[in-house]
Amino acid sequence: MTQALDEIKIGGLGASRKRVEDNRFVRGKGNYVDDIVLPGMLHMEILRSPMAHARIRSIDTSKAWAIPGVRLVLTGEMMATRNLAWMPTLSYDTQAVLATDKVRFQGQEVACVVADDPYIAKDACEAIVVDYEPLPVIVNPRQAMAEGAPLIRDDKENQHDNVVYDWEVGDRAGTDRAFEQADLVSKLELHYPRSHPSPLECCGSIADYDRSTSKLTVYMTTQAPHIVRAAVALVAELPEHMIRIISPDLGGGFGNKVPVYPGYVISILASILLEQPVKWIEDKTGNLISTGFGRDVYLRGELALRKDGKILGVRMHTDADHGAFFSDAQPSKFKIGLMHSAFACYDVPTAHLTARGMYTNKAPGGVAYRCSFRVTEAMFFQERMVQAAADDLGMDQAEFRRLNFVRDDDFPHRTPFGFLTDSGQYGKCLDVGLEAVGYQDFLRQKEEAKKEGRLLGIGISVMTEPLGAGNSREYDILGIKMFDSAELRVHMTGKAILRTGAKSQGQGHETTWAQIVSHELGIPAEDIVVEEGDTDTAPFGMGTYASRSTPVAGAAVAMVSRKIRAKARKLAAHLLEVSEEDVEWELGRFYLRSAPDRGVTIQECAMAAYSNMPDGMEPGLENVSYYDPPNLTWPFGCYIATVEVDPETGVWDVLNMVAVDDCGVRINPMIVEGQIHGGLTEGFAKSSMQWITFDEEGNCIGSNFMDYLIPTAWETPRFELLETCVPSPHHPIGAKGVGESATVGSPAAYVNAVIDAVAHLGVRNIDMPLLPDRVWSAIQSAPSG
Amino acid sequence: MYPSRFRYEAPRSLDQAIDLLRTGGGEAKVLAGGQSLVPLLKLRFAAPELLVDINNIPGLDYHRVDPDGTIRIGALCRHADLERSTVLSSGQPTMAAAAPLIADPIVRNRGTLVGSLCHADPQGDWASVMTALGGHVVAQGADGRRSIPVAQFVTGPFQNVLAIDEIAVEAVVPAPKGTVAGGYLKLERRVGDFATAGVAVAIETSGELITRAGIGLTGVGGATIDAVDAAKALVGRPLSAESIGQAADLAAQAARPRTDHRGSAEYKRHIVHTFVVRILSRITESAERAA
CATH class of the missing domain: 3.30.43.10 (Uridine Diphospho-n-acetylenolpyruvylglucosamine Reductase, domain 2)
Structure with a gap:
């Protein structure tokens, strides 16, 4: 009898295989955009506006042109002659490439210099003289809506105020009725502050236009190379087959590298004009003050409650600050993204959401940063509202949640906002977390500590979230449907190359995709090389963000492997000289049903595909699969934090952080845990220290890593990770997205814990980040503080 | 960049x-x-x-104690040297408390105490520590050396009194006349962040009585603040809840904080008060334990 393959040993599903890409990363051998040097390459630098809102009276570039080594100086006026001063955004607005009429946020691109080296380019930028006429500045939605507020987007016809959109979803009348019938209405106003994805590698590009071949090659820091190719073809009116976008190794993305930025566009134009490669590498300040940010949403939330604790209805109003241009990179038809995925894990009869978007004199964007199109805000608002409601009712936090969860046998479940959830076990997930943290015991400790004047608190956050856009019915970018792809080519010795339309930025696709192939075909993972990011070689795909790689591209990997297996089965039957129906499959091997010892391996089938195929069969063993998921995947999780607050200083320390994540079947548990560690750390950062704020003049506070804080290992708490496993009912291998889960779910746990510690003093809310001075002043101004 | x-x-x-x-x-x-x-x-x-x-100039990377107890720190002595120093851990509690709180480990490996004093950042930790200790800076120019008290060395934000052809070659902590005690506390949003507020306290005692006291404040004014009145309130009497309270009140009054993204002025003043109390109370507690 032949020994069956051990799937874990060959690096299949469930193997905590070490990341193959780390071999080059830890040796400093990664190949990032800035590592690439092309012959004759020039360097580009962008001059950014120091003002948040100002009319440009004039730009004098003569001194810049006079510096030796300067090859090109571009202004908005010159871009306009080529119809490139403005570009479309992914949210159907327009964004200035280089400012022509006025600047609308601090850091906006005003001019650019291309020179022989980056020092000269920087010197020349400083030599450009811009005459600004300052205008009144708007730094929040309240100011934007105020009577007589200056009009930010006076470039747009028919735009007479600063409103980007006014949008609603849900059942207004039904929700009004629920509130009329409520015993109690719990209200909460919150702000989810602006944050920034801050990948360590900033954005950059090298545009290389070759006049002799008419081909434009662009090395670019992008999470979605194919979308960029489509955008360049549409905006620059270049033929699509003459554009090659290569996204090499990326030093993080977190959503920051989905949008198309002015720097990319200008470097392309500069290369076309100069017929030389032009490199643009953004510096840290440029990245922090001008590129895609996250959040910046104000909430007015209300829950209609029955006195036994049942939620009767949800009412939410959000005011989102979109900055100067509406450039959210999100594929849904919903203006506020998936904000209305809030309360998906609760059985709520009716709900209504109104959402208003506002222009302000701040950097554009809004959905970047590991949020799956505002699911992060949705779940934070949900779990803060739930805690406030439980407090208002005088009910136990856990009990109130349990009472309102969607039941395990109630799937598929239509949420009041219209999403269809397909699976979940929220009660069990909560129980696992409560047991790990020692819930009842902690509540007793908390009461004991209170007697000594010490403040302990516990915060719970439970949520299910829609991850993995799309399906093609509801999600598209510029009309392109949200499917994804995989192409698998098995060589004659049974080794293989896999290419997908996704693009890893640290997620470890080179490791995990090979594991899916290994699971489907029994080819050892180390025999499969994975390649992504080159539009000339990869199949068309929509890229990596919104935790969509595993739900969509990962599914395509499984499906293409199954196509290969189907052909290999025919080859096996031919080799075994039986009919296909008599052949059975086990991992890595076909065998004869009647004589299991007689079989052929997948590698033998691969060899036969090139050397011994049956008559009439096409040679070769390769295929491609385009996968359009039937639904989003719905991972869920429970995060519980315990904290101690120093009443004298407002400093709080995390005592314990428990995360229970259900992302279905785990391809590589180690990588999943890494994702969760990262998400919990980001949740901690946002709740404790991290924000991008602006002063009254629109100056960005948080323009470098001295002011915008990334937590270090020193203050990051210890995490305890647990799991449950409810496979996705529709994903080929039962996997669900996980990249964003902990970033989405954990902030409310930290905040709820701090609020819990001081709630008895009368504190109802403290907005993030919960800096010590905010906690201290909340205690000082509380009724019993 | x-x-x-x-x-x-x-x-x-x-x-x-x-x-x-x-x-x-x-x-x-x-x-x-x-x-x-x-x-x-x-x-x-x-x-x-x-x-x-100046990194190639030999003989500047020392820190040592003279026989009389004077501590001398050369211009190329790194923060990390001070963090690991047995000289400080055994005899200079204020400096020993501050050394591990300077920036982050990477900065501490390269940065220098003397350089930090010259940089004169109002949020610099060493300037408050040296102020509390009554330290001075030795500057060398073409005409020789002169010694400048730290409290006079720093004249404002990022400003010092060095002439254009002078180099600060050494920082000096004068020899104590009594038993030393003290501490440094700093509130920061994250390791490596500049101080939201910091307090350095250094005292010398003879028997029960405090014979000398210094209190330096970090990050709560346009320059390092020498809380002279607060220190005076401690001298000539034993440490008590009353004197601690007075010193804390006076230190908080001496602070000139501004509201910014690290915290409100009111909060920073409150932190100064809290930290003065905490450092001095710990001194009392450890004295009680020793007794």
Whole structure:
């Protein structure tokens, strides 16, 4: 009898295989955009506006042109002659490439210099003289809506105020009725502050236009190379087959590298004009003050409650600050993204959401940063509202949640906002977390500590979230449907190359995709090389963000492997000289049903595909699969934090952080845990220290890593990770997205814990980040503080 | 981030370095650890024409105690040397408390105490520590050396009294006359962040009585604050709840904080008060334990 393959040993599903890409990363051998040097390459630098809102009276570039080594100086006026001063955004607005009429946020691109080296380019930028006429500045939605507020987007016809959109979803009348019938209405106003994805590698590009071949090659820091190719073809009116976008190794993305930025566009134009490669590498300040940010949403939330604790209805109003241009990179038809995925894990009869978007004199964007199109805000608002409601009712936090969860046998479940959830076990997930943290015991400790004047608190956050856009019915970018792809080519010795339309930025696709192939075909993972990011070689795909790689591209990997297996089965039957129906499959091997010892391996089938195929069969063993998921995947999780607050200083320390994540079947548990560690750390950062704020003049506070804080290992708490496993009912291998889960779910746990510690003093809310001075002043101004 | 063009010199003696500074005519900067200067160069907030790197000058990387108890710290002594110093851990509690709180481990490996004093950032920790200790800076110029009390050395934000051709070569903590005690507390949003507020306290006692006291405040004014009145309130009497309370009140009054993204002025003043109380109470507690 032949020994069956051990799937874990060959690096299949469930193997905590070490990341193959780390071999080059830890040796400093990664190949990032800035590592690439092309012959004759020039360097580009962008001059950014120091003002948040100002009319440009004039730009004098003569001194810049006079510096030796300067090859090109571009202004908005010159871009306009080529119809490139403005570009479309992914949210159907327009964004200035280089400012022509006025600047609308601090850091906006005003001019650019291309020179022989980056020092000269920087010197020349400083030599450009811009005459600004300052205008009144708007730094929040309240100011934007105020009577007589200056009009930010006076470039747009028919735009007479600063409103980007006014949008609603849900059942207004039904929700009004629920509130009329409520015993109690719990209200909460919150702000989810602006944050920034801050990948360590900033954005950059090298545009290389070759006049002799008419081909434009662009090395670019992008999470979605194919979308960029489509955008360049549409905006620059270049033929699509003459554009090659290569996204090499990326030093993080977190959503920051989905949008198309002015720097990319200008470097392309500069290369076309100069017929030389032009490199643009953004510096840290440029990245922090001008590129895609996250959040910046104000909430007015209300829950209609029955006195036994049942939620009767949800009412939410959000005011989102979109900055100067509406450039959210999100594929849904919903203006506020998936904000209305809030309360998906609760059985709520009716709900209504109104959402208003506002222009302000701040950097554009809004959905970047590991949020799956505002699911992060949705779940934070949900779990803060739930805690406030439980407090208002005088009910136990856990009990109130349990009472309102969607039941395990109630799937598929239509949420009041219209999403269809397909699976979940929220009660069990909560129980696992409560047991790990020692819930009842902690509540007793908390009461004991209170007697000594010490403040302990516990915060719970439970949520299910829609991850993995799309399906093609509801999600598209510029009309392109949200499917994804995989192409698998098995060589004659049974080794293989896999290419997908996704693009890893640290997620470890080179490791995990090979594991899916290994699971489907029994080819050892180390025999499969994975390649992504080159539009000339990869199949068309929509890229990596919104935790969509595993739900969509990962599914395509499984499906293409199954196509290969189907052909290999025919080859096996031919080799075994039986009919296909008599052949059975086990991992890595076909065998004869009647004589299991007689079989052929997948590698033998691969060899036969090139050397011994049956008559009439096409040679070769390769295929491609385009996968359009039937639904989003719905991972869920429970995060519980315990904290101690120093009443004298407002400093709080995390005592314990428990995360229970259900992302279905785990391809590589180690990588999943890494994702969760990262998400919990980001949740901690946002709740404790991290924000991008602006002063009254629109100056960005948080323009470098001295002011915008990334937590270090020193203050990051210890995490305890647990799991449950409810496979996705529709994903080929039962996997669900996980990249964003902990970033989405954990902030409310930290905040709820701090609020819990001081709630008895009368504190109802403290907005993030919960800096010590905010906690201290909340205690000082509380009724019993 | 690309700095403006500058000339770079790495002399091998102090005399050469002083000569270079003189020829630089005010457009030269001394490079020691570079942990503040290099970021400023990259951001183009500083654009000196000449950098005089003193790292090749021998004999500046010491810290030692003279037989009389005077502590001397050379211009190339790194924060990390002080963090690991048995000299400080056994005899200078205020400095020993501050050393591990300076910036982060990477900065501590390169940055220097003397450089930090020269940089005169109001949020610099060492300036408050040296203020509390009544320390001074030894400056060397073409005409020889002079000694400047730290409280007079720093004249304002990022300003010191050095002449254009002078180099700060040493920081000095005078020998104590009594038993030393003290501490340093700092509130920061994250390791490596500048202080939201910091307090350095150094006292000397003879028997029960405090014979000398110094309190320096970090990050709560346009420059390091020497809380003279607060310190005076402690001298000539034993440490008590009453004197601690008075010193804390006076230190909080001496603070001139501004509201910013690190915290409100009111909060920072409150932290000064809290930290003075905490440092002095711990001294009382450990004295009680020893007794």
